[in-house]
Amino acid sequence: MSKVVGIDLGTTNSLVAYVQDGVPIVIRDKSGDGLVPSVVSAASDGTIYVGREAQRRLLTDPSRTVYSVKRFMGKGLEDVKDEARLLPFRVSGEAGGVVRIGLGDREFTPPEISAFILRELKRRAEEFFAVQGEIDPEVDRAVITVPAYFNDAQRTATRDAGRIAGLEVLRIVNEPTAASLAYGLDKRRDGVIAVYDLGGGTFDISILRVEDGVFQVLATNGDTHLGGDDIDQIFVQRLLDQFEQRGFAVHTDGVYSAEAVQAIRKAVIGAKLELSEREETEVVVEGFGLVNEGGATILAARPGLEYRTRMTRAAFEKDIRPLVDRTLGPCRQALADAGLAPSQIDEVVLVGGSTRIPLVRRLVGELFARTPHTELNPDEVVALGAAVQADILVTGNREMLLLDVTPLSLGIETMGGITSKIILRNSTIPATGSEMFTTAVDNQTAVDIHVLQGERELVADNRSLARFKLRGIPPMPAGMPRVQVRFQIDANGILSVTASELRTEVEQTIEVKPSYGLTDEEVERMLVDSFEHAEADFAARLLIEAKNEAESVLMHTEKTLRAPESKDIARAELAPGEHKRIEQAMAGLKHVLRSSDREAIQQWTQVLNDATRHLAEVVMNRTVQAALAGRNVDEL
Amino acid sequence: MIPMSSHTADPTVQICRSCGGGAPLDVHFCPQCTKVLALGRHGDFFSFLGVARKLNLDASELESRFRGLSRQFHPDYFYNASPAERRASLERSSYLNDAYRTLKQPVARIAYLLELEGFAANASDPSRASKEVPPALLEEVFALNEELDTVRELRASGAPPAEWQARLALAREPIERKRAEHEDQLRALSEKWDAHVDARGPEEDRRAILAALKERMLERNYINNLLATIEREMAGSESLKPEV
Numbered sequence: 060m061s062k063v064v065g066i067d068l069g070t071t072n073s074l075v076a077y078v079q080d081g082v083p084i085v086i087r088d089k090s091g092d093g094l095v096p097s098v099v100s101a102a103s104d105g106t107i108y109v110g111r112e113a114q115r116r117l118l119t120d121p122s123r124t125v126y127s128v129k130r131f132m133g134k135g136l137e138d139v140k141d142e143a144r145l146l147p148f149r150v151s152g153e154a155g156g157v158v159r160i161g162l163g164d165r166e167f168t169p170p171e172i173s174a175f176i177l178r179e180l181k182r183r184a185e186e187f188f189a190v191q192g193e194i195d196p197e198v199d200r201a202v203i204t205v206p207a208y209f210n211d212a213q214r215t216a217t218r219d220a221g222r223i224a225g226l227e228v229l230r231i232v233n234e235p236t237a238a239s240l241a242y243g244l245d246k247r248r249d250g251v252i253a254v255y256d257l258g259g260g261t262f263d264i265s266i267l268r269v270e271d272g273v274f275q276v277l278a279t280n281g282d283t284h285l286g287g288d289d290i291d292q293i294f295v296q297r298l299l300d301q302f303e304q305r306g307f308a309v310h311t312d313g314v315y316s317a318e319a320v321q322a323i324r325k326a327v328i329g330a331k332l333e334l335s336e337r338e339e340t341e342v343v344v345e346g347f348g349l350v351n352e353g354g355a356t357i358l359a360a361r362p363g364l365e366y367r368t369r370m371t372r373a374a375f376e377k378d379i380r381p382l383v384d385r386t387l388g389p390c391r392q393a394l395a396d397a398g399l400a401p402s403q404i405d406e407v408v409l410v411g412g413s414t415r416i417p418l419v420r421r422l423v424g425e426l427f428a429r430t431p432h433t434e435l436n437p438d439e440v441v442a443l444g445a446a447v448q449a450d451i452l453v454t455g456n457r458e459m460l461l462l463d464v465t466p467l468s469l470g471i472e473t474m475g476g477i478t479s480k481i482i483l484r485n486s487t488i489p490a491t492g493s494e495m496f497t498t499a500v501d502n503q504t505a506v507d508i509h510v511l512q513g514e515r516e517l518v519a520d521n522r523s524l525a526r527f528k529l530r531g532i533p534p535m536p537a538g539m540p541r542v543q544v545r546f547q548i549d550a551n552g553i554l555s556v557t558a559s560e561l562r563t564e565v566e567q568t569i570e571v572k573p574s575y576g577l578t579d580e581e582v583e584r585m586l587v588d589s590f591e592h593a594e595a596d597f598a599a600r601l602l603i604e605a606k607n608e609a610e611s612v613l614m615h616t617e618k619t620l621r622a623p624e625s626k627d628i629a630r631a632e633l634a635p636g637e638h639k640r641i642e643q644a645m646a647g648l649k650h651v652l653r654s655s656d657r658e659a660i661q662q663w664t665q666v667l668n669d670a671t672r673h674l675a676e677v678v679m680n681r682t683v684q685a686a687l688a689g690r691n692v693d694e695l
Numbered sequence: 696m697i698p699m700s701s702h703t704a705d706p707t708v709q710i711c712r713s714c715g716g717g718a719p720l721d722v723h724f725c726p727q728c729t730k731v732l733a734l735g736r737h738g739d740f741f742s743f744l745g746v747a748r749k750l751n752l753d754a755s756e757l758e759s760r761f762r763g764l765s766r767q768f769h770p771d772y773f774y775n776a777s778p779a780e781r782r783a784s785l786e787r788s789s790y791l792n793d794a795y796r797t798l799k800q801p802v803a804r805i806a807y808l809l810e811l812e813g814f815a816a817n818a819s820d821p822s823r824a825s826k827e828v829p830p831a832l833l834e835e836v837f838a839l840n841e842e843l844d845t846v847r848e849l850r851a852s853g854a855p856p857a858e859w860q861a862r863l864a865l866a867r868e869p870i871e872r873k874r875a876e877h878e879d880q881l882r883a884l885s886e887k888w889d890a891h892v893d894a895r896g897p898e899e900d901r902r903a904i905l906a907a908l909k910e911r912m913l914e915r916n917y918i919n920n921l922l923a924t925i926e927r928e929m930a931g932s933e934s935l936k937p938e939v
Binding site for chain 2: 229270271273275448451452453455457460462486487488489490491547549550
């Protein structure tokens with residue numbers, strides 16, 4: 060029987076985990092890394108890169124590399140065009156349709172991009188299981204997590220991504236709920252917990268009661284457009300402005316320089332992480348610096364240069380305070396919906412990389428009047444919980460049960476552009492609701508229904524989910540048919556609709572046109588397309604491995620030649636010409652590393668290995684001698 | 696042997712779609728074949744949850760019954776079952792969640808009971824809705840309307856907000872007192888109902904208590920509307936008149 064996994068498909072990083080003997084474990088690569096950066100890059104030869112390699116290409120090939128694709132899932136172009144100007148990749152799409160992301164001369168929908176990431180996680184898991192000696196290492200079933208506040212379109216897009224990646228999605232689980240499972244497994248304590256989840260792109264707050272192994276969500280709230288990326292954006296914009304002031308042309312034709320944006324972004328993120336540990340740091344933008352040009356000092360792009368500016372934690376906190384404050388409103392609303400005061404919360408659990416920021420911890424602690432629980436790794440806890448849920452579904456383990464809720468009210472459009480609510484927010488799922496319809500005209504055989512999600516009164520202020528057309532209503536005088544439309548939100552939080560005319564008990568056929576989603580046919584086609592690219596992807600993998608190997612040898616060589624302990628040995632022991640041969644091999648390898656020629660890379664790696672063999676021996680001997688020199692005979 | 700037709704004459708029996716066997720209404724698994732029962736004929740929210748049709752429910756008992764039943768037929772535990780069982784667990788869980796949500800809140804519980812017993816507001820008097828003033832509130836409504844007229848005149852003539860807001864606050868007091876009274880009355884009637892159920896009292900008592908509950912609920916809705924109107928006037932909106 061093949062294994063099942065839990066997947067955290069995050070804005071910034073993704074992870075895959077599984078359960079071994081009742082314990083959830085994150086699946087890591089050979090270097091022990093559990094995180095796969097949620098970055099996808101399309102090279103000009105059509106090769107697709109995912110993860111660390113793609114992350115490197117953010118700097119070298121920014122217009123063909125997409126990050127934080129989660130922010131585009133289930134959205135239309137109108138939703139994202141404001142932030143599109145700061146994005147180095149192309150964003151397009153038909154009005155009222157799915158967003159399309161352009162990388163080079165190829166176009167992808169967000170589910171397809173997410174599918175590349177999922178496929179990489181699937182591959183990593185399969186490799187792991189093969190190495191473990193599993194008879195059937197194939198992974199074709201997974202639980203995938205989403206922010207609790209994701210609407211129907213966003214959840215469906217995630218499930219579509221799973222299908223395109225060749226995975227049967229057992230369940231779409233809310234991230235805070237998954238985190239609470241991991242926490243509950245760890246602590247085994249009953250009580251009321253609040254999960255505060257601030258990630259790269261989304262914010263969720265969920266309040267749960269844990270009792271007798273049942274994890275019951277009482278209320279959930281959040282903001283699907285608030286996270287670490289927004290924090291970064293503040294400083295990226297500021298630095299772009301600084302660059303402009305110092306004479307660098309940051310944008311042409313209203314589009315920002317992709318190289319500048321990504322270099323600045325990398326520097327800002329680095330500084331942000333530093334400020335969680337230190338009170339002060341430097342923002343170091345690589346590849347840009349002040350130069351003299353025609354008598355004036357201006358900022359220009361120059362490899363090897365650095366643009367530095369100081370940042371203090373105090374100033375950082377002042378700048379991000381409004382963003383962090385935005386998380387407190389949803390927290391209060393969730394508490395109100397759950398009918399609880401902050402003092403009635405037993406434990407606060409922090410999830411998501413952005414909760415490492417000291418200001419966030421402080422403000423959350425103040426709101427709930429207790430120190431948040433930070434023992435669990437905020438990056439891994441969601442994947443672990445997802446693995447536990449996958450285990451429950453497949454093994455029928457009845458020790459634990461998740462009772463989740465739908466985060467947004469579901470309604471339909473009625474006369475005058477008003478939303479009539481059918482299923483209220485924070486209703487435990489699965490949930491149903493129904494509404495009666497009738498016809499306005501004699502012999503009318505079809506009725507149009509517009510379904511929405513949101514809390515507002517007016518249709519225009521809520522989120523359009525889909526338009527249904529009910530056909531097959533038996534011809535009758537106007538007002539006679541009694542068509543009952545039944546809305547079912549399943550355990551994934553996804554809606555399905557059935558309808559029947561009550562007098563004749565005829566069930567209606569329903570045509571669904573999702574507002575921001577893919578049709579089943581489109582998903583099928585994308586799945587087929589993905590098989591065509593499978594071969595190219597395998598070749599890409601071999602290339603990445605060759606490059607990693609080459610870089611490792613280069614790094615060791617450079618270290619040996621330049622390190623204080625060894626460089627004197629090198630100068631003394633190497634034969635004339637040997638040093639030069641090593642330098643030439645290094646130069647040759649560096650040069651060929653810029654290409655995608657795997658064979659050339661492997662050949663030059665071999666050349667460098669050969670050239671440094673003597674050096675390695677000599678350094679090794681000297682090191683051993685030095686070690687032995689400090690000991691007497693009795694110790695040996 | 697119970698006939699297999701879905702329109703069985705006996706309203707206290709449900710039919711298992713897997714084996715055709717019969718089962719009492721408030722059972723969730725077929726006694727014959729042990730499979731989870733599809734949600735065909737089913738009991739009301741009270742019997743489904745296995746609690747008495749009473750208005751004062753022990754909150755923790757309700758919670759633990761809800762949890763216990765969730766564990767029995769939640770879709771998560773039927774992932775590997777047949778499509779029919781999966782559908783049955785989905786329907787049954789949805790109904791359970793509806794039942795729990797309704798019975799959890801005292802007011803929703805009363806409204807549901809009235810509906811169940813045939814005393815729902817809409818069912819018997821569709822014309823009544825919230826347009827007619829409940830007789831018990833005539834005095835308060837009259838007084839409030841007068842105050843609202845005065846307040847509107849004051850506002851139109853440019854009087855300082857503090858002045859007419861103070862009048863509104865004053866006008867609100869009797870209405871809020873009335874609301875508190877209603878809460879007490881609803882509580883008292885709920886206890887009366889429960890006592891009636893325990894004692895298996897006579898039919899006319901049953902109707903009297905339900906009629907009184909219905910009246911109080913209609914009044915309660917009306918009072919809430921009045922208070923909402925006052926809130927709107929406080930905020931300065933002039934477009935809505937109280938429902939008279």
